[in-house]
Structures are given as structure tokens and as C-alpha cells.
Amino acid sequence: MYKLRDKYAITGIGNTEYSKFSGRTVRSLATEACLKAIEDAGLTVGDIDGIVSFNFNDSAPAIGVATEMGIENAGYAVDYAAGGNGANLITLAAAAAIEAGLAKNVVCFRAMNGRSGFRLGGGRDMSAYGVTQYTAPLGWITYPQAMAMWARRHMIDYGTTEEHWAEIATTFRANAVRNERAMQRTPMSKDDYYNSRFIVDPFRMYDICLESDGACAVVITAAEHARDLRHKPVYIMGGAYGGGPTQGDDLFDAIRWPSHSHNCFKYLADDLWGSAGIGPKDVDVAEIYDCFTYSVLMALEGLGFCKEGEGGPFVMDGRIAPGGELPLNTHGGLLSEAYIHGFNHVIEAVEQLRGTAGVRQVEGAEIALTTAGAMTCGSAMILRN
């Protein structure tokens, strides 16, 4: 279990524009986000001695970004091979590295040309090795296709319906409309949702997240130094990463998964809440990894905001909207802000806890949850101001 409660803080945040076509190298996107985060913290490049990222072979290596930034001695430079599960994992790892004395200030980033370059949601190699030899030859190839299989099972087990997903998609879009960073700022009605075409049943187009070019970065600093910096520190109360007994070779390796009506969050919930010393009722705002509408339900259920199977009814009647009991994805999420692999969720959580989220601000927000991942492995953090 993560044992560094409140000892480390997010002191800086930075991001590029989110677009469909950056026209730039991924490395330059990463460098821009990192330098902005360092400046936002009130630090200089000379203060940074650690850099951590995660990627799917679709990004710039941490040492390349360190070089472009002009870091004198990046003593701790690590790239995690991770997908949607990575965003909180690398942030927790940065805190652990500082605790171990490997670095003093660590910048964490995720950068991708996810629309104009390598498209995660697109096709794969036409030769199917490893576990994909039992999936790709059947035409089961993309992430929407992978996760639609889970979503269907949740419908079978618990009577979850498209009505629940429509509520999530339209709530997040309304949040994005109020967010100047968001890629999708056109209002979406329930009718718009129902009229969007089916991509892979049971998913319609609006159940599926965006594809984006862009980068996000945060700076992690020890709490005792964080208090002297530019912004009110956002402390990492707790965190957890991992999943269940069959995390498998890759995200398609879920044929053996015990029950497709719950995902990794059921398995990391106890560590997450235990590390932070709080429970679901203490959370003021949550930024949930929403690669698909349904994945929001899996996180809410797995982390104990409601019982397994009750996520659908839970999200109805304004509970997850601004002013509701648990405002979710106040930036619009992966569904409507941008797909920076969940790292944009961390940025938004920090804005909410600093009180700088403008028209999106959740009044009096003190504790935020961020999650990353949707299937067999994931990560999550509890942040506070």
C-alpha cells in the first residue's frame, strides 16, 4: 500500500493545445507541457532532476524530452510501458522516487499525436501474435470492440441500459462546453446521443472517447518544499495501482477475467482508500477514466461509490452533474475534452483543488479522485488541497 500520505504534492501543471492535428513532433509537445508545468510551479529547469512518462511506443522517450528541455542531470528518467492504466501510476512512482532519494523534483508527462499519428483506437498488425491470435483473426481488433464485450456483460448481469450511458455522455459534454481547453464544445442532447450511429454494439459513436494530439505534464515536489512555491500545493493523499488475478498480456487478454461486470478498480479499492485514510463519501469531485461511457460505471462500482451493478441508476438524476452529489469529469473527460490517456484528468483535478477551474469550479472542493484504466489494470489517486 502507498504509505506517503500528504508527503508529496503536485506543484505545477502544464498542457498543450488539444487538437486533431498538432503538426509537431510528439517530443516537442512533451517539452512544451513539461516546461509550462515547471514554470507554473515557480521552478526552473535547473530544479528538475527526474522525468517519468508512459507510452505505447507512441511517444517520445523521457531522456529525449529531458535533453530538449535542457535538464542538466536527469538522474531518474523512466518510461513505463503502460496504457490507460498509466496516468496515476507514474505520478505515484515519481513520489516514490523522491522518497527514495533518486530525485528532488520530478516532472511527469504523457504526450501523443493520438489522432494525426499513431491511433490507439485503430487497427493492429495484421499478423496476430500472442493472445491476439485468438482475437484479431475474428475481427476483434480495436479497443472499442474489446470493451464493448465487457459492457454487454454488464447489461446482461445487471440490466444496465443505454439510458445510463446517454446520461454520462451528455453530462460530460455539457461540462466540455464550459471548458475552453475542450475539443468538443458543441452541446449534445439526449437525442443527439441516441441518433449517433452504432460503431460496435452496444456502443454508439458517443460512447467512445476522442482521439487527440497533445500533452499534459505535472511536477511532483516534497510537501515541505511545495509550500514555498507559487501555488497552493495539491497533496497526494493516497493512491493505488494494479488489478485482479488475471491482468494478462495486454488489454485484450481478458478471456480469463473472472467477471466482466467488474474491472481492476474492485481490486485496488481497499488500498486506495486505506492509503488516503478516507472513503468514497469524502470525495468532492472525481475525474474518472472515461475511454467509454460504461467504464465510468465500472470505476464507481469498483471503488464503492455504489454497489456492483448499481452504477447505472447511480449516475442518473443529476448526481454526477455540476452541483450534484458527486460531480464527475468537470472538464468533459476523454469523451469530450481530449484523450491524453487520462493525464488530462490529473490536470483538471489540480485546477479544481486550487480553486482555479473558473466556471467549472466545484464549490469548496477539498478532495478529488482521479482514475486511469478501464479493464484488467488501472491506477487511481486521492488528492487534497
Place this chain on the structure above:
Amino acid sequence: MFQPTAYAKPLPVPDPESTPFWDGMREGHLMLQRSSAGEYLFPPVTFSPGSLERPEWMEASGKGTVFSWIVVRHPVPRDVYADEVPYVVALIALEEGCRMTGNLVDIAPEDVRAGMPVEIVYNRVTPEITLPAFRPAKG
């Protein structure tokens, strides 16, 4: 040279773990591994879970029920699947206790139901490769 009949969809690349499975498919047998604890395994592995014991290969019944399924309507890659959509991919709960993947055939996508009994069909796509498919069980 342009080969109009060339098979354009992804093909499995058999490996030391999966070769007996794909050999069985080609010969019209569903071969599954069974651990020393009596548990059937899919996908194929080298070792039984949590041990260095080798599971044994057994012929399975090819019968099961639909555990979950998807209907692919948007083809990816488009040039490969444009003429195939809509098609159904399912997770099948096999009689032996494990799950496996397969296309569902001989049924309209809207008629698929959870729990419906199915049986295996051998879908020969190249001289080397036969893919698993399932159809509604007869009788």
C-alpha cells in the same frame, strides 16, 4: 503480383503454446488444455497456473453458451472489413468450464441472446488456418 483471392484479414501466428490448438482446428477438433487440477484452460499456456506442470491436451465438446458478444458495424481496417459488417464476435462459455472466442454465424445479430446454446463450426480460411466459429446448437 496482384492476387484477387488473397486472404486479407489478420491471421494467427501459431507459437509453441498454440500450435496444438491450431493443428486441431485445421483437422476439425477443438483441442483444449486441462491442468493437473482438472481445470480447462484457454488461451493455451506452457504451464498450468501457478506451477511448472505442463497441462495435457484434450479434445473438447465444442458446445457452450453465449457469455457476451459484440456486433461490429464500423469496419476497422475499413478496406479489410467493409464487406463483412455487421459481424458478431462472442465469448463462449464452454461446457468444459473455460471461455473461448469465436465468431457467431448462422444467426442474425439481433437474434443473439445471452446464454443461448451454441456449437463449434470450423471456419477454414486458408489451407493452414481454420478459425473457430459458433452457431446456434441444433435441437
